Amino acid sequence: NAGVxxxxxxxxxxxxxxxxxxxxxxxxxxxxxxxxxDPGMGLRLIHYSVxxxxxxxxxxxxxYNVSRSTTEDFxxxxxxxxxxxxxxxxxxxxxxxVQEQFxxxxxxxxxx
Amino acid sequence: xxxxxxxxxxxxxxxxxLVLLRCNYSSSVPPYLFWYVQYPNQGLQLLLKYTSAATLxxxxxxxxxxxxxxxxSFHLTKPSAHMSDAAEYFCAVGGSNYKLTFGKGTLLTVxx
Numbered sequence: 001n002a003g004v005x006x007x008x009x010x011x012x013x014x015x016x017x018x019x020x021x022x023x024x025x026x027x028x029x030x031x032x033x034x035x036x037x038d039p040g041m042g043l044r045l046i047h048y049s050v051x052x053x054x055x056x057x058x059x060x061x062x063x064y065n066v067s068r069s070t071t072e073d074f075x076x077x078x079x080x081x082x083x084x085x086x087x088x089x090x091x092x093x094x095x096x097x098v099q100e101q102f103x104x105x106x107x108x109x110x111x112x
Numbered sequence: 113x114x115x116x117x118x119x120x121x122x123x124x125x126x127x128x129x130l131v132l133l134r135c136n137y138s139s140s141v142p143p144y145l146f147w148y149v150q151y152p153n154q155g156l157q158l159l160l161k162y163t164s165a166a167t168l169x170x171x172x173x174x175x176x177x178x179x180x181x182x183x184x185s186f187h188l189t190k191p192s193a194h195m196s197d198a199a200e201y202f203c204a205v206g207g208s209n210y211k212l213t214f215g216k217g218t219l220l221t222v223x224x
Contacts, residue, residue, distance in 0.1 A: 004155075033212075040121065042202060042216040043156075058211065090155060099163075100146060101212060103155035 001026050004104035006091050012110045013081040021076040021107050023091030031094045032074040033101065036060065036087040043090065049074055081111045114139040114205045118215035126223050131175075131190040133218050135203030138184065144206040145186045147177055150217075151199045159201070162186060173197070198222045 007022045025032065033048035035058075045058030049068040063085060065077040074093075078085060088108050092101040119134040137143055144163050148156040160171025167179040173196075177188045186203060203215040 035214075040216060043214040045211060045213075048211065092156075100158045100161055103148075103157070105155045 003027065004091055004093055004102050006089075006104035006107050008107060009105065010108050012112065013078070014112050015081060015083060017078075017081050019078050019081065021078075021089055021091075021109070023074045023076065023104060024072050025074075025091075025093040025102070026072065027093060027095070027102065028071060029093035029095050029102075030071070031096060031101075032068070033058070033092050034064070034066065034074070034076045035090045035092065036085075037090060037106075038087050046076065046089075078109075083111045085109065086111045114143070114207060114211075114213045116203050116205050116213055116215035118201075118203050118218050120218055121216065122219045122221065124221040124223060125193045127195055128192050131188070131193045131197065131220065133188040133201050133203075133220065135177075135186045135188065135215060136184050137186060137203070137205040139205055139207060141207045145177075145179060146204040146206070146212070147171065147175070147186075147188050148202045148204060148214075149199050150202065156202065159188070193220075193222045195222050195224065 004025045030051045034046040035043040044060045047066040049055045090106050091104040094101040115138045117136045146161045147159040150156050160169045162179045170176045175190045200217045200219045202217050204212045206212045
């Protein structure tokens with residue numbers, strides 16, 4: 001099993017550009033989530049999904065969009081990138097909300 | 113609502129010394145508690161979890177944590193630090209609402 005995979009590993013954008021961060025898992029997990037990690041802030045939840053077709057907002061959803069058309073994939077879209085979105089983004093999945101979350105390797109995003 | 117406070121953003125110990133990383137939580141429901149470790153430029157890896165079974169939880173790499181409801185604490189310990197333990201450690205609390213809330217992290221430095 002590959003576990004949770006994320007692409008790309010690194011990305012540089014200009015202000016106003018849009019892009020999609022990809023996340024996929026092969027563990028048949030129902031629950032998937034996106035976090036951003038900033039120095040001294042820990043991980044903050046952006047959006048999460050409890051199954052295909054079901055998504056909800058986390059702590060810091062503004063400027064991001066998600067959809068969940070399949071169990072395996074959970075892409076994160078930046079609609080119009082801003083320098084404040086410079087961060088490391090982690091995708092995670094779990095078999096249920098009370099079980100451990102498995103994390104991907106992260107995407108380091110820089111917005112100029 | 114749930115929250116996590118990690119006391120000390122940076123802890124430094126000597127190799128062979130006791131490691132103690134502090135975590136206090138707030139939760140309106142019986143909590144599920146986790147400790148994750150993050151090595152440089154990597155994703156998060158689960159160290160251990162508490163899910164209402166034994167209050168003393170043993171994890172990987174010789175770490176353990178004790179759930180103390182009266183103190184709302186879940187401190188992480190290891191009797192003897194090793195150089196390879198140098199990393200950032202995150203405490204997280206979850207409930208039945210599929211959301212994990214992370215602390216801001218504690219960076220552990222191990223001195224030779």
